[in-house]
Amino acid sequence: MSFLDYAPAPESTAILNLRENYGLFIGGEFVEGHGTPFSTISPATEKHIAQIANADASDVDAAVAAARRAYDRTWSRMSGSDRGKYLFRIARLVQERARELAVAESLDNGKPIKESRDVDIPLVAAWFFYYAGWADKLDYAGLGPAPRSLGVAAQVIPWNFPLLMLAWKIAPALAAGNTVVIKPAETTPLTALIFAEILQQADLPPGVVNIITGAGDTGHALVNHTDVNKVAFTGSTTVGRAIARSTAGSGKKLTLELGGKAANIVFDDAPIDQAIEGIVNGIFFNQGHVCCAGSRLLVQENIHDEVVSRLKARMSTLRVGDPLDKNTDVGAINSRAQLDRIRELSNVGVDEGAERWSPACQLPDAGFWFAPTIFTGVSTSHRIARDEIFGPVLSILTFRTPAEAIAKANNTPYGLSAGIWSDKGSRILGVADKLRAGVVWANTFNQFDPSSPFGGYKESGYGREGGRHGLAAYLESRGWTAPAVTKGARK
Numbered sequence: 001m002s003f004l005d006y007a008p009a010p011e012s013t014a015i016l017n018l019r020e021n022y023g024l025f026i027g028g029e030f031v032e033g034h035g036t037p038f039s040t041i042s043p044a045t046e047k048h049i050a051q052i053a054n055a056d057a058s059d060v061d062a063a064v065a066a067a068r069r070a071y072d073r074t075w076s077r078m079s080g081s082d083r084g085k086y087l088f089r090i091a092r093l094v095q096e097r098a099r100e101l102a103v104a105e106s107l108d109n110g111k112p113i114k115e116s117r118d119v120d121i122p123l124v125a126a127w128f129f130y131y132a133g134w135a136d137k138l139d140y141a142g143l144g145p146a147p148r149s150l151g152v153a154a155q156v157i158p159w160n161f162p163l164l165m166l167a168w169k170i171a172p173a174l175a176a177g178n179t180v181v182i183k184p185a186e187t188t189p190l191t192a193l194i195f196a197e198i199l200q201q202a203d204l205p206p207g208v209v210n211i212i213t214g215a216g217d218t219g220h221a222l223v224n225h226t227d228v229n230k231v232a233f234t235g236s237t238t239v240g241r242a243i244a245r246s247t248a249g250s251g252k253k254l255t256l257e258l259g260g261k262a263a264n265i266v267f268d269d270a271p272i273d274q275a276i277e278g279i280v281n282g283i284f285f286n287q288g289h290v291c292c293a294g295s296r297l298l299v300q301e302n303i304h305d306e307v308v309s310r311l312k313a314r315m316s317t318l319r320v321g322d323p324l325d326k327n328t329d330v331g332a333i334n335s336r337a338q339l340d341r342i343r344e345l346s347n348v349g350v351d352e353g354a355e356r357w358s359p360a361c362q363l364p365d366a367g368f369w370f371a372p373t374i375f376t377g378v379s380t381s382h383r384i385a386r387d388e389i390f391g392p393v394l395s396i397l398t399f400r401t402p403a404e405a406i407a408k409a410n411n412t413p414y415g416l417s418a419g420i421w422s423d424k425g426s427r428i429l430g431v432a433d434k435l436r437a438g439v440v441w442a443n444t445f446n447q448f449d450p451s452s453p454f455g456g457y458k459e460s461g462y463g464r465e466g467g468r469h470g471l472a473a474y475l476e477s478r479g480w481t482a483p484a485v486t487k488g489a490r491k
């Protein structure tokens with residue numbers, strides 16, 4: 001340890017009160033599953049955390065039946081203001097148990113505690129507070145008077161923001177008057193199960209939210225169940241496509257939040273110090289396990305060398321290691337499978353002729369780790385410029401004119417997010433208007449707010465989560481359609 005190194009500052013796990021075994025949360029109770037239970041581990045140490053029940057098709061049936069009963073008998077009959085009270089109560093309980101949830105999330109997922117503590121969990125509470133406010137105001141959601149709920153929502157979420165994705169799914173569904181069956185990802189079920197305890201504390205009527213754990217088969221059985229009215233999925237484009245095929249013609253309403261390969265565009269007049277922070281945040285936040293990560297850096301050619309050298313200097317200060325250490329910037333990769341994928345695509349980058357660089361950093365022996373990495377000399381045809389790596393790996397490309405930046409940014413099958421760094425407001429607006437991306441950040445990156453809709457174009461999926469738009473996914477519009485926005489239609 002050199003003179004100026006940080007001393008370890010690990011967050012204590014003493015606040016956790018974990019069970020050894022977690023059942024499925026169906027009808028307001030923990031019940032045993034009929035599949036073979038599995039272990040959830042900490043990706044930073046590969047140590048077992050708890051034994052998790054595995055829902056088979058009969059358990060999925062039971063969960064959907066519980067949700068249907070709760071919909072028919074209580075939730076759909078309750079006034080919006082009463083539903084709102086439950087959501088406010090859940091939001092406050094999340095705040096009360098925030099530290100415990102943050103520690104559990106970092107333990108199970110591998111993300112740095114400063115992110116789970118300062119980003120994930122506060123946003124979870126914010127999402128419930130925000131949609132609690134909507135519950136008695138659905139008449140003003142822009143969907144016509146007294147819009148009707150859909151019924152039972154089947155929701156499947158990924159492992160990168162386990163509790164936050166749960167909040168994005170459950171809060172609007174309940175505010176709109178639907179009941180829910182949700183399946184967390186196999187590698188990150190822990191915070192969803194603590195959340196089930198919070199629902200018990202909040203006295204939420206049994207069956208309004210059911211949480212079933214398991215792997216892809218469980219998700220498959222859930223989204224294909226004949227008694228669900230709505231499917232909401234966040235995950236890979238491959239699985240999203242399969243779900244779109246299997247729900248087609250079933251009458252189920254569907255929203256898909258899939259992958260991305262966002263361009264983060266830096267013009268030569270950008271505030272460079274802020275841009276470097278934004279580039280680092282864009283790709284190394286949450287180990288790059290972010291669907292809207294700024295994984296393609298497009299930098300104006302005349303400042304390329306300066307940006308790369310400043311970026312390398314900044315990356316050399318990133319601390320990689322124990323997710324529970326408050327000084328950690330980059331935590332563990334969530335699973336061995338994801339680590340293998342990141343390694344494979346990075347090796348392809350080298351084989352295709354791009355130049356790879358990582359700062360010197362000591363990685364722990366146990367667990368799943370990948371050093372922050374950049375590739376220079378990347379061209380648009382390289383796989384590392386096209387495929388989603390979903391890890392701490394940045395591909396750097398150059399451009400000369402705004403038109404070239406726009407063409408390169410849009411040259412992707414995805415369209416979830418983008419970033420623009422420039423001193424000129426007119427340039428930011430002009431470029432943003434031409435980007436085919438659901439979210440465009442200007443002189444910032446990875447900002448999330450419950451009032452702001454989030455979602456993609458093209459293979460990034462369809463439908464929006466967040467804001468008033470996020471309610472539309474959980475309500476019938478009764479034939480009333482919002483007036484079309486005719487941007488640019490008139491000269």
Ligand code: NAP
Nearest residue numbers: 157158184185186215216219220235236239257258259291
């Ligand atoms: P994934 O395999 O699609 O998994 C997502 C969820 O679907 C998990 O709960 C998974 O269960 C489940 N699942 C797997 N196969 C299924 C099937 N046939 N039917 C129904 N459900 C099924 O995705 P991943 O590789 O774990 O997650 C990373 C991907 O998610 C990335 O591509 C990323 O871009 C995308 N993502 C997108 C967003 C967004 O907002 N657009 C957010 C986060 C992640 P198990 O995990 O238990 O197998």
Ligand code: MG
Nearest residue numbers: 040041108187
């Ligand atoms: Mg785990």
